[in-house]
Amino acid sequence: NAGVTQTPKFRILKIGQSMTLQCTQDMNHNYMYWYRQDPGMGLKLIYYSVGAGITDKGEVPNGYNVSRSTTEDFPLRLELAAPSQTSVYFCASRRVGIDEQYFGPGTRLTVT
Amino acid sequence: EDKVVQSPLSLVVHEGDTVTLNCSYEVTNFRSLLWYKQEKKAPTFLFMLTSSGIEKKSGRLSSILDKKELFSILNITATQTGDSAVYLCAVDGNEKLTFGTGTRLTIIP
Numbered sequence: 061n062a063g064v065t066q067t068p069k070f071r072i073l074k075i076g077q078s079m080t081l082q083c084t085q086d087m088n089h090n091y092m093y094w095y096r097q098d099p100g101m102g103l104k105l106i107y108y109s110v111g112a113g114i115t116d117k118g119e120v121p122n123g124y125n126v127s128r129s130t131t132e133d134f135p136l137r138l139e140l141a142a143p144s145q146t147s148v149y150f151c152a153s154r155r156v157g158i159d160e161q162y163f164g165p166g167t168r169l170t171v172t
Numbered sequence: 173e174d175k176v177v178q179s180p181l182s183l184v185v186h187e188g189d190t191v192t193l194n195c196s197y198e199v200t201n202f203r204s205l206l207w208y209k210q211e212k213k214a215p216t217f218l219f220m221l222t223s224s225g226i227e228k229k230s231g232r233l234s235s236i237l238d239k240k241e242l243f244s245i246l247n248i249t250a251t252q253t254g255d256s257a258v259y260l261c262a263v264d265g266n267e268k269l270t271f272g273t274g275t276r277l278t279i280i281p
Contacts, residue, residue, distance in 0.1 A: 091267065102176075102260060102271040103215075110267055118268065150214055160206065161269060163214035 061086050064164035066151050072170045073141040081136040081167050083151030090156045092134040094118075094126065096147040097166075103150065109134055141171045174199040178261050178272035186280050189251050193275045195261030196243040203264040205237055205244050210258045210274070218246070218259075253279045 067082045085092065090111045095103040105118030109128040123145060125137040134153075138145060148168050152161040175198045185191055197205065204222045208215035219228045221237035221244060228235050232251075237244045248255055258274040 093268065095271075100273075100276075102178075102273040103262075103269075104271075105268055108268050160217050160220055163216075166214050 063087065064151055064153055064162050066149075066164035066167050068167060069165065070168045072172065073138075075141060075143065075171060077141050078137070078139050079141070079169075081138070081149055081151075081169075083134045083136065083164060084132050085134075085151075085153040085162070085164075086132065087153065087155070087162065088131060089153035089162070090131070091154045092128065093152045093154075093161065094124070094134070094136045095150045095152065096120065096145075097150060098147050106136065106149075138169075143171050145169065146171050174263060174265055174270040176261055176263050176270050176272035178259075178275050180275060181273065182276040182278070184278045184280060185251060187251060187253060189279075190247065190249045191251060191277060193246040193248075193259050193261075193277070194243065195245070195272060197261075197263045197270075198242065199263045199265040199270060201265045202239070206262045206264065206269065207235055207244075207246050208260040208262065210260055211256075215260055248277075251277075251279045253281055255279050 064085045093108045094106040097103050104120045107126040109115045150166050151164040154161045179194045207218040219235045224239040232249045235246045256279045260274045261272045262269040
């Protein structure tokens with residue numbers, strides 16, 4: 061299993077541009093999550109999904125959108141990028157009833 | 173709103189010392205508490221705790237949960253430079269994890 065994969069690894073965006081961060085897991089996990097981590101801070105939940113077709117807001121959803129059309133994929137969309145969205149983004153997944161989350165390697169995004 | 177507070181925020185010790193990291197929490201519908209180690213990449217799982225008073229141990233690392241007082245500690249004995257990292261505590265409630273800000277541990281050779 062590849063586990064949780066994320067693309068791209070790095071990206072620089074100009075203010076106002078849009079992009080999609082990709083996340084795929086091959087473990088057939090129902091639950092998937094998007095976090096952002098600012099320097100020196102813990103992880104803050106952006107959006108999560110408990111299964112295909114179901115998404116819900118986390119702690120910091122503003123400026124982001126998600127979709128979950130398949131069990132494997134959970135893309136995160138940034139519309140109108142802002143400098144405040146400069147961060148490292150982690151995707152994670154877990155199986156129903158199992159608390160450990162498996163993390164992807166992260167995407168480092170800079171908005172200038 | 174669920175809340176996780178870790179202390180200290182940072183800690184610098186000499187190799188061979190023993191350290192204790194603290195995590196307190198407030199969460200509705202508590203399911204479990206998890207510890208992660210984060211170096212310069214994604215967090216890696218250390219422990220999951222669900223019951224009070226039962227110590228989980230892995231080599232020089234151990235952790236215990238107190239559900240009455242709502243806290244957990246992570247102990248690292250005989251520290252090594254490879255233990256230098258940010259240690260994150262997270263609590264599972266209502267299908268999602270709430271993370272603390274982490275404790276940055278630095279081990280001086």
